[in-house]
Amino acid sequence: MTGYAYFAGCTMPVRNLNYDLSMRKVAGALGVDLVxxxxxxxxxxxxxxLDYHTMVLLSxxxxxxxxxxxxxxxxxxxxxxxxxxxxxxxxxxxxxxxxDHLNHELSKLGHEFKGKLRVRHFARMLYDDVGPERIRSxxxxxxxxxxxxxxxGCHYLKPTEAFDDPENVERPHTIDRxxxxxxxxxxxxxxxxxxxxxxxxxxxxxxxxxxxxxKFRDLKDTNADAMTLVCPxxxxxxxxxxxxxxxxxxxxxxxxVLYYPQILGLAMGMDDKSLGIQLNRTKAKDFVDKVKKxx
Numbered sequence: 191m192t193g194y195a196y197f198a199g200c201t202m203p204v205r206n207l208n209y210d211l212s213m214r215k216v217a218g219a220l221g222v223d224l225v226x227x228x229x230x231x232x233x234x235x236x237x238x239x240l241d242y243h244t245m246v247l248l249s250x251x252x253x254x255x256x257x258x259x260x261x262x263x264x265x266x267x268x269x270x271x272x273x274x275x276x277x278x279x280x281x282x283x284x285x286x287x288x289x290d291h292l293n294h295e296l297s298k299l300g301h302e303f304k305g306k307l308r309v310r311h312f313a314r315m316l317y318d319d320v321g322p323e324r325i326r327s328x329x330x331x332x333x334x335x336x337x338x339x340x341x342x343g344c345h346y347l348k349p350t351e352a353f354d355d356p357e358n359v360e361r362p363h364t365i366d367r368x369x370x371x372x373x374x375x376x377x378x379x380x381x382x383x384x385x386x387x388x389x390x391x392x393x394x395x396x397x398x399x400x401x402x403x404x405k406f407r408d409l410k411d412t413n414a415d416a417m418t419l420v421c422p423x424x425x426x427x428x429x430x431x432x433x434x435x436x437x438x439x440x441x442x443x444x445x446x447v448l449y450y451p452q453i454l455g456l457a458m459g460m461d462d463k464s465l466g467i468q469l470n471r472t473k474a475k476d477f478v479d480k481v482k483k484x485x
Contacts, residue, residue: 194315195256195307196224197266197275199422200232205430206422208466212451213267213312215464219455220320220328224265229255233271234278249278250292253309254301267312267449269345269421276309277352308354311346313420313450317364318355322371330459331484332373336477338453339377339409340365341419341428344385359383368450369418372457381408386427399435402427406435406443416446416477418453425449430471446474456481 202210217224234248252275256264266272282289283305293302310318316325342362350356357364362383366376387401405428409417419425429447436442448470455465462468462478 193223193225193261194263194265195227195230195259195261197227197230197233197252197264197268197271199266199268199271201422202267206425206449208452208469209267209422209425209449211464211466211469212449212455215460216451216455216458217312219458219460220316220325222315222320225259225261227255227259227261233268233274235270235274238274245274246278246281246292247295249275250282250296250303251299251301253279253282253307254296254303257304257306258301261307263308263310263315265310265312265315267420267422267451269311269343270423272309272311272314273345273349273352276354277349279305279307279309280352280354310354311420313346313365313368314355317368322367325368325371325454326373329371329373329457331457331481333453333457333481334373334484336374336415336480336484337377337413338369338372338374339379339412339414339417340369340382341386341405341417341421341424342383343419343421343424344389346420365418365420365450369453372454374415374453374457377409377412377414379405379408379412379414381405386421386424388423388427391427396438398427399431399438402431403435403439403441406432406441406445409445410443414445415480416448416453416474418448418450420450428472432472445472446470446477447472448474448477 234245369376387398391398
């Protein structure tokens with residue numbers, strides 16, 4: 191079983207337990223060991239625009255903790271955490287002067303950054319290490335005939351300099367291929383690459399909701415059975431926020447929004463409750479019923 195340091199971050203354990211549950215469930219079934227590291231703290235992302243140095247210090251401390259556990263890779267389901275940790279990891283590896291300066295501060299906390307590990311998003315790990323073909327071999331209930339729309343989100347793809355193997359931001363493919371591995375059809379649609387609006391939410395709620403609404407309109411017109419995503423904050427907009435969009439903008443969508451591990455788990459024959467689908471804010475019963483009829 192392959193072991194990865196599992197970085198849950200701040201949002202998932204509090205607001206997105208369904209994501210955490212489903213990731214752990216499918217990882218175990220695929221022979222992937224997500225190793226909990228209690229010493230992990232915030233990745234630093236929220237401080238990036240206000241205090242860059244503190245953000246780097248927080249992020250580097252997490253990297254050190256994983257190194258000290260003898261683990262060679264951090265995997266996280268949060269795109270913000272993945273981008274932040276990876277960006278800091280690459281920057282410190284590439285710049286000895288920065289690394290030495292930061293290690294002086296880290297030494298006060300009993301740590302030293304050595305640059306021995308890698309950081310990836312859970313979905314990228316599935317695509318690169320497990321692979322669509324092996325995933326396909328584990329499918330017990332192919333989602334044939336179901337249309338699933340991928341939402342990539344901003345931080346899964348950008349900034350490209352943060353990632354060891356960046357994806358083409360204009361033509362991303364990994365989540366689509368992972369969807370297809372379940373037997374479902376990965377949909378193409380005009381607003382596929384649009385931002386969810388989450389970064390605007392704390393400043394202008396209505397603008398944020400209207401941004402999310404554009405994608406819902408597209409998917410309603412194309413008869414999508416579900417949207418799938420891999421970012422806890424995008425889920426705040428599309429799953430938890432869907433009711434607000436419907437009420438405040440007076441449009442009805444009722445589109446099931448599931449994390450990719452939930453979609454995958456259903457296709458692998460897992461019970462919907464074990465995947466935390468009952469915790470989804472937008473009810474996914476219709477989608478789950480469609481999947482069960484495929485048996």
